[in-house]
Amino acid sequence: MWIVYLKCQGEWLYRGTKGIFWVSRIGKKGYIMRILYIAPRYHTNQIAIIDGWIRHGDTVGFLSHYEGCIEDYSSIKPIVVGYSRAFLFIERFYLRINRKKENAIDFRLKYGFPPLIKLNKLIKQFSPDMLITRERSIYSIFVTLLCKLHKYPVILYNQSPLWGEVVKEDLSHKIIRSLTPSYRITPVFCYGKKVEQKRKDDKAFYLPFLMEPHLAPSKKSYFGDGYIHVLAIGKYQERKNHFMLIEVIEELGKRYPVRLVIAGEVSNEFHKRYYNEIKQYILSRHLDTIVELKVNLSRNEIFNLYKQSDLYVLASTAEPASVSHLEAMSFSLPVILGEDNGTANYVEEGVNGFIFRDNDKEDLKIKIENLLFDREQILRMGKESYRLVCEKYQFVSYYTKILEILERMD
Template sequence: MDNIKIIVSHPGKQHSFQTATAMERTGILQYYVTSVYNKRGSITSLISKIAKGDLKKKLSTRFCSSISENKVKQINEIFVVITLFLNRFPLLNYFTENWNFFVESLFYKKLMKFVKKESPDAIIIYNGSSNKHLKELDNTRIVKIMDMSIAKREYIHDILQKEIDETGLKEIRKMHMSYWDEKMIRNDKEGCNMVDYFLVPSHFVELSLLSNGISREKIKLVPYGVDIKMFSYKERKRKDDILRIIYVGNISYRKGSHRLLQVVSEIDGVELFLAGTYDKNSSLYTNYSGIKNIHFMGFITRDKLNDLYNQCDIFILPSLCEGMAMVGLEAMATGLPLLCTYYSGVNDVIENGINGFVYNANKNDELKHHIIWFKNNMDKISEMSKCARETSLRYSWDIYQKNVSKAILECIKEKKILRS
């Protein structure tokens, strides 16, 4: 590959293992830079040996066998270990968001020094507090590529503010204070002007960039993938006439939980299973925890999700804002039809009435209509289930890796042409 060298960096994980694996298999990965990684001799490795339960399982996922260990560099490991601990306490939400911002900023500050020293052809970073440190690379020939895992912060702010105006729910701002933080919004906006190219997983994220003045020529659309072996298809046998709906993710306003809970509480013959962390003091929990057809299950580890999916009929994503919710693809891989909003990102793969339905996030009547449709047409779910699985096969991680490698090489080639 003409000695092309790429550094992939992420202070957490998300889908960065897949991106780094793609670079490794293409023969262009110089380093994968992260924080928490189960590498021999690392703090993570030591903690994982004494950890128990869900924490041990979570730490075990911070390792990727397809990335050469000598190419993995760790920065700020102990700070992010603390972050993983704090994330388990919803009551500390606002403090945790600010702590995350501080830790990410420190990570990227050290990263830029490392990148300048190694001088790769390109660096892949993720949207967040990386932005304000990008100016360190201004006088280099390094191509700066930002992988946008979610819509721009300012765009999210506008959506949430509109939701407050429509519903009068002031708790939305309290739960998601960081989207009103002017420093974070300014950092996000200024940083995007320093980036050469953007990788986006969905048209929704693309729209958030275009609406903020980013040129379409700088945007590469690369949808995420799913592990089609881990999330396997199983034909479901119906035992009763109850429609079982599953949601996976944090219980929050940004995720649209308030609208989902309200609608489901009004429908008979439906059960909702919520697999994700929640704040017991939030009205999202206190107002609905006593309702018989709504089940707050708490955090569920990934190794248990497949079995949970196979016990349900449809998967729902009521999000007000996402990037491309990978849990949606995972659910479809197990054969669950998807009911999602136009803001979920995964709506890009939905064919209405074939493998699911897409609805407007702020229209409770549309959500209710689709749930009742599934309830009244349960005989059609089996065929939609097969279509959902077939859809997921077009979005495997192998396909993602080929697409992201192609997109990144295009970025480097285009930048060279512009410079010549």
């Protein structure tokens, strides 16, 4: 398969050229489907989806609100649409007032609005058969209105669970729902293990994250230098529970040959402060021989860490929908993560890993020790992780569900 780069008023899309079975939005042969995504930024959890469309022979474009600090453009280069000058003026004052709040920058995710003329021009130039916009926000309201104006089918993507609590029926939520797409896709099935006493919208669909199988268990080497290498990936934020994980590894390191690598993003002063606290703790406890910190790695560097590791642990709490453990699974790693994670169901308990009780250090320790004690179990679970990625998280299922949604919309 080879890819032709297309230039359309700027660098923003690619076309796969080996698609034998081309489909329109109603599934007819002989038509290249044109798919346009609009989201705050281009996240790594979208790479496998974009690659899937390209390999299928379709045309895909991506418009982002802004450019993230660490992004991989090997598959597609988004156009950054940005925000209107009026909103940027408002945001400057908001950030100045709330400069001590770590999440103040998220103000733009809910209330940011686009440069409407520019956005309208780009959408019309692409002329999508389907547009997918991220989150119920002011930005998505404008996207939805433009799609209705030009009669483009539009679907909402967010990380609210398929099976959730009672929908809020106050006036403001009703207005927002009426102004954003009624059809919705989500990679989150539900929070917790049960759907009893939860409800599902008839126009909501579960489309899990996708992942390429990267390293088969038959080709993977485990236990380099005789150690069990544990990997954790995530921004340097308090909710990632790095201290709890380090304390567990410190205790288990007295009985088992274990090493821990933490890789994360440091992109603002809050991340930097937390990272320095962790670094100081490691030095004060003389743990620098068993715990290593890494910062702002490229995707290839992250992939090398997966190859060198034996076990992946995500100790975080309040995790909307992580994709890193699915990535670890694609490298034949068993995974352990907390129950307060929207994508915890990607792990099959006792098959390819374990799920520990939220913020429970002792339960996390028990789950990790189960694997440190039995290296054969690491090999078995790693093999199952790879199998699950191959069977459940490939583009064909995503594509089939998208066609089903579009047929219902027609």
